[in-house]
Amino acid sequence: MSKPTAELAEVFSSVQGEGLLIGQRQVFIRFRGCNLACEYCDTPNAFTDEPGILEQTPGRRDFVPTPNPVTLERLISLIDGWLRGWPGVHHSISITGGEPLLSQATLLTWLPELRKLLPIYLETNGTLHTALKPLIKDIDIIGMDIKIPSTSGCTNLWDDHRKFLEIAAHKELFVKVIVGAETQDWEIIRSSELISSVNRNIPLIFQPVTSIKGKVEVNPVRVLELQEIACRHLAEVRVIPQTHKFMAQL
Ligand code: SF4
Secondary structure (H helix, E strand, O other): OOEEOOOOOEEEEEEOOOOOOOOOOOEEEEOOOOOOOOOOOOOOHHOOOOOOEEEOOOOOEEEEOOOOOOHHHHHHHHHHHHHHOOOOOOEEEEEEEHHHHHHHHHHHHHHHHHOOOOOOOEEEOOOOOHHHHHHHHOOOOOEEOOOOOHHHOOOOOOOOHHHHHHHOOOEEEEEEEEEOOOOHHHHHHHHHHHHHOOOOOOEEEEEEOOOOOOOEOOOHHHHHHHHHHHHHHOOOEEOOOOOOHHHHOO
């Protein structure tokens, strides 16, 4: 039987710029493809047919093109070299995209092996609950989105998000909602109620829409109002923009 491979966009070392692991150094493995088409999508390289790019030295941006698909052996060899040469630097491996759960068949084989190197952090749009279920045992931390219509343009994902939350809540988990100038109170109420129906202690992070240069475009008073609404339902609600953009990190 052939070994599972994956279509990867890029592999690199950087600091996590979003969510609860903000500031931690991670190995990022970015998978190609997504099941959604959000209006603010900021990972266009997850959708091209060009070769993937792998960083050779962690954090030095010495990328080399690498034909897809990429094998697990190639990846393990690269990351293992980084961990030997730069011990203690990396906190975890970020499995990101696109939407990495589209590569479920590959991840079934890859995650147990990658997890021998570092803890596994899954960044996901929080919709592919059927794909998550058999993988959950090999994941340590999950950062999932709830996509609200005003910023994503996506509608009718509420039921998928609920099913995803119920599975993901078995691990360390936080939820991220991207908020913008057009975000409505009802979207925040519905998101917060959804999370609290599973566990009100799951942290919720509002990520105000952040421009490519790191400027937050949402009225600061409005962001505080949205936080106040969510705090009626949840124990922990934070506001964190995309910090990697103003640090010029990847
Ligand atoms: S879920 Fe993420 S990768 Fe997919 S379209 Fe939306 S922003 Fe882009």
